């Protein structure tokens with residue numbers, strides 16, 4: 001067995017790097033992550049011991065980032081992100097330089113647990129990146145030095161590993177195998193459709209960013225006729241093509257079709273979708289048959305579609321007391337927020353970027369819908385939701401009301417309750433459009449987006465950019481926010497903010513305004529100010 005000392009020496013920490021557990025775990029160039037992957041194996045094991053041996057997950061992925069990058073993150077027993085109070089420990093432990101320090105951190109953590117003899121259990125999965133197998137080996141060694149048991153699930157989407165982690169700790173949630181994931185998705189879809197006498201959903205073409213999502217969609221295709229997907233950018237065995245000119249991040253930030261679709265002629269007025277590299281984000285889009293223009297249906301649109309769908313079903317039930325709220329980030333288009341508040345008459349809350357923030361806020365509602373504009377999100381349903389609807393279902397005799405209540409209950413099984421999941425989110429979009437008889441054009445006409453643009457700037461030190469008010473205002477560098485406010489005030493419906501990325505070494509600038517020209521000018525003006533302050 002590998003000793004702690006041998007493991008520490010086998011995976012030395014590079015001297016000139018300070019690692020940080022960012023928006024979604026540690027992310028760097030894959031070749032620079034060996035020591036972090038080894039240590040994440042230890043962190044996950046310690047987390048498992050601290051929870052009396054509950055199963056913890058590790059995902060090796062850099063999601064939307066370029067192929068040469070990679071990342072590691074820890075999943076908690078109920079499929080949620082590592083609690084934020086563990087992040088300072090993760091940071092200190094990932095950065096300690098000497099074996100003495102390294103050993104001290106482990107001892108300190110173990111001293112805090114009720115029973116140190118508990119054997120940790122960890123499950124792992126990775127995306128398709130070339131550095132994945134190597135980092136997996138390092139993580140397995142980290143688990144081994146703490147005498148943990150590890151199960152490697154091979155290549156999965158990130159949400160599949162979230163699902164599995166939950167299943168190991170909460171068997172009612174589903175079967176703890178990859179097939180269990182598909183069974184739950186397919187049987188729930190079939191049951192919802194049968195309530196409306198449908199047997200299948202129309203096929204949708206999905207750009208899977210040359211990532212793991214392509215393989216998994218093909219698997220779903222082969223298992224059932226309920227769902228059919230045409231996969232493009234499905235070259236899973238070419239990791240160097242991951243997220244290159246394709247995928248959810250490309251489509252959202254460039255506001256255009258994936259390159260592959262630009263070359264062909266997408267069918268007008270048809271639903272298309274793009275996943276990111278590990279299939280935890282989805283954006284939809286279509287080409288308008290009248291104008292021949294690309295129309296993006298991003299995370300904000302998916303949130304409003306789900307709210308409209310769930311709201312319309314709830315409206316059919318009398319006397320059911322269910323609260324619904326929507327959680328967004330500063331990136332949400334101002335028009336979407338207005339639509340939610342004024343048309344849907346629902347409350348909107350803002351949190352900083354990162355699922356870990358949105359997820360917790362959404363848990364405060366019976367139906368908590370959270371989506372980042374980039375397509376990362378889900379809908380959470382409370383225990384009260386299930387019990388109220390079950391009681392309603394048992395008492396009503398009305399066929400239509402029964403179907404509505406059953407659909408609502410089944411949605412809690414269809415939509416991944418642990419994290420944003422491109423596959424289950426897309427299927428929910430398809431189900432919602434089918435049951436509401438809504439076309440993509442009608443979905444796109446719910447509101448008109450304000451022109452918006454996202455910029456990425458390289459700066460000397462991104463940690464100098466500190467924010468408050470759900471990242472909508474800067475508190476540092478000193479004096480910059482006042483300059484930004486002055487710039488923003490020059491534009492009609494102008495809104496802009498600046499924040500440091502938690503997944504890339506860059507600062508992001510978001511701008512929106514009444515016209516595209518004004519938006520572009522505002523964005524460029526803000527970028528100039530940022531450059532002057534960095």
Ligand code: G16
Pocket residue numbers: 023024062063064065276280281353354355372374376500501502503504508
């Ligand atoms: C991750 C997070 C998302 C976040 C995105 C960008 O996405 O899970 O919540 O919006 O990074 O974050 P930042 O602007 O801090 O770089 P993914 O899909 O890469 O896991």
